[in-house]
Amino acid sequence: MIRLRGVHKAFGEKAVLNGFDLDVPRGATVALIGASGAGKSVVLKHIVGLLAADRGSVSVDGREVAELDQQALYALRRSVGYVFQFAALFDSMTLAHNVEMGLRRIPGLSRRDIRRRAAECLELVDLGGLGDRYPAEISGGQRKRAGIARAIATRPRYLLYDEPTTGLDPVTTTVIGRLILRLREEMGATGLVVTHDLGTAYEVADSMAFLHEGRVRAHGAPSEIRISGDPVVRSFIEGAPELMETMA
Amino acid sequence: MAGKTLDFVGATGRAALRFAATVGEWGVLMQDTIRGLRAVRIWGKLVFEQMMRIGVASVPIALFIAAFTGIVLALQASYTFTGAVPVYLVGSLVGKTMIIELGPVLTGLALAGRVGASIAAELGTMRVTEQIDALETMAYDPAAYLVLPRVLAGAVMFPAVTLLASALGIVAGWLTAIQLLDMSTPEFVRGLETFFVPFDVVFSVIKSFSFGLAVTSLGCFFGFRTRGGAAGVGRAATSAVVASSMVILVFDAFWAAVLL
Ligand SMILES: Nc1ncnc2c1ncn2[C@@H]1O[C@H](COP(=O)(O)OP(=O)(O)OP(=O)(O)O)[C@@H](O)[C@H]1O
Numbered sequence: 399m400i401r402l403r404g405v406h407k408a409f410g411e412k413a414v415l416n417g418f419d420l421d422v423p424r425g426a427t428v429a430l431i432g433a434s435g436a437g438k439s440v441v442l443k444h445i446v447g448l449l450a451a452d453r454g455s456v457s458v459d460g461r462e463v464a465e466l467d468q469q470a471l472y473a474l475r476r477s478v479g480y481v482f483q484f485a486a487l488f489d490s491m492t493l494a495h496n497v498e499m500g501l502r503r504i505p506g507l508s509r510r511d512i513r514r515r516a517a518e519c520l521e522l523v524d525l526g527g528l529g530d531r532y533p534a535e536i537s538g539g540q541r542k543r544a545g546i547a548r549a550i551a552t553r554p555r556y557l558l559y560d561e562p563t564t565g566l567d568p569v570t571t572t573v574i575g576r577l578i579l580r581l582r583e584e585m586g587a588t589g590l591v592v593t594h595d596l597g598t599a600y601e602v603a604d605s606m607a608f609l610h611e612g613r614v615r616a617h618g619a620p621s622e623i624r625i626s627g628d629p630v631v632r633s634f635i636e637g638a639p640e641l642m643e644t645m646a
Numbered sequence: 647m648a649g650k651t652l653d654f655v656g657a658t659g660r661a662a663l664r665f666a667a668t669v670g671e672w673g674v675l676m677q678d679t680i681r682g683l684r685a686v687r688i689w690g691k692l693v694f695e696q697m698m699r700i701g702v703a704s705v706p707i708a709l710f711i712a713a714f715t716g717i718v719l720a721l722q723a724s725y726t727f728t729g730a731v732p733v734y735l736v737g738s739l740v741g742k743t744m745i746i747e748l749g750p751v752l753t754g755l756a757l758a759g760r761v762g763a764s765i766a767a768e769l770g771t772m773r774v775t776e777q778i779d780a781l782e783t784m785a786y787d788p789a790a791y792l793v794l795p796r797v798l799a800g801a802v803m804f805p806a807v808t809l810l811a812s813a814l815g816i817v818a819g820w821l822t823a824i825q826l827l828d829m830s831t832p833e834f835v836r837g838l839e840t841f842f843v844p845f846d847v848v849f850s851v852i853k854s855f856s857f858g859l860a861v862t863s864l865g866c867f868f869g870f871r872t873r874g875g876a877a878g879v880g881r882a883a884t885s886a887v888v889a890s891s892m893v894i895l896v897f898d899a900f901w902a903a904v905l906l
């Protein structure tokens with residue numbers, strides 16, 4: 399279970415999170431939506447300790463992330479798969495090597511197992527056969543999918559997806575949405591999906607949280623968010639800035 | 647007037663504080679790197695590749711510089727020594743200077759440009775494209791995975807390249823002496839031997855070892871703290887080269903003061 403309570407985070411003068419609360423219960427998939435620049439990626443980085451909160455608590459399985467020593471932090475990170483917004487593939491390595499990186503950190507896996515599992519993961523995101531390519535040699539959407547393959551390779555208990563479907567064509571978007579659902583069913587992974595793609599959010603999430611001005615402005619099942627009467631939420635899901643203005 | 651003086655004092659103070667803070671951050675990175683030594687499984691396999699990239703690939707430029715330095719040293723020594731000083735001392739001057747000063751320092755400065763900039767740019771790009779974050783999320787300690795192999799390779803390869811360069815510089819000086827200066831080989835060798843002490847080589851190794859540590863660790867340091875896209879990567883590379891060149895010159899004076 400991932401739990402954030404009263405998280406404050408500022409970069410210099412700029413406050414990004416301002417008393418942010420979120421629970422991701424075990425086995426659930428939560429979608430975090432919000433405008434560009436709202437701080438969604440910043441939230442994900444707190445969960446794996448890439449950023450430290452100025453104030454407030456971030457815990458995974460009941461343990462404060464900020465208080466973990468290096469060993470424990472790496473143990474936590476091994477149980478989390480992180481899909482970066484811009485893939486963040488290691489550009490000096492082939493796709494297969496990228497996917498293998500996480501697997502090499504698991505004790506007791508033979509070379510052959512590592513290679514086989516990496517190939518399976520690439521297959522799962524329709525990149526079978528492209529394992530020998532370098533990140534610079536594939537398209538943006540393919541890179542995104544390779545990033546997903548890399549994140550799921552170790553079969554982590556938690557999966558954090560930062561915009562898994564942005565920039566993908568509609569068919570691939572659906573494929574990725576289904577993949578997220580399937581990973582959850584097969585591996586029982588707990589998921590936090592950051593997205594502005596509402597279609598994917600409605601499809602994969604048990605609940606949705608809407609991040610606005612550093613806090614969760616609205617929280618609920620997709621069916622509830624969809625019919626929310628809050629003008630800020632309505633403005634976001636209808637893509638209608640006028641609605642915000644009528645409120646102001 | 648008083649206002650201006652205060653401004654100046656304030657600015658100097660702030661610069662000094664910033665400098666101290668930067669040195670502190672570098673120290674933290676080095677601490678992490680030393681702690682990373684335990685994780686041999688992460689860095690062990692990467693050192694060889696870095697030795698190739700940092701050391702072997704730098705041999706041509708180092709040899710090029712050393713050869714011309716050796717030639718110039720021989721010519722200028724003979725020009726300076728007209729009549730009053732025995733000519734075989736050209737050999738002494740070439741040997742001594744190549745081994746204890748110009749070999750290590752010129753090689754160090756050349757590699758500061760070549761190696762320092764390339765490390766800073768590579769790691770800086772990894773930083774701004776979140777590849778370093780990705781490493782961390784995959785439970786790789788970036789200090790062990792990225793910094794250690796480079797620093798170890800630098801510590802080993804700078805002395806190796808330096809010794810090679812010094813040797814070639816002496817050979818170039820010798821060829822110059824016998825071809826252009828009417829000296830004989832025995833004369834040149836006599837000069838070489840007269841003032842040579844084995845400690846000179848140790849001194850050269852100590853110096854270039856410290857230069858290797860400085861250039862690679864500063865390259866990693868400035869790469870790691872890169873912010874802000876392509877321009878940031880450029881700034882990181884520049885800072886790495888400037889800082890490591892300055893540190894090389896300071897270390898050079900330091901070792902001369904302490905060990906000679
Ligand atoms: N390392 C950092 N240093 C300084 N500012 C940062 C840093 N990371 C994020 N920010 C700032 O925090 C704010 C939120 O960034 P974040 O990347 O979380 O937005 P986001 O909600 O993910 O947006 P998008 O949907 O466009 O990805 C931005 O204004 C950004 O400038």
Ligand SMILES: [Mg+2]
Binds near residue numbers: 438439440483560
């Ligand atoms: Mg983002």
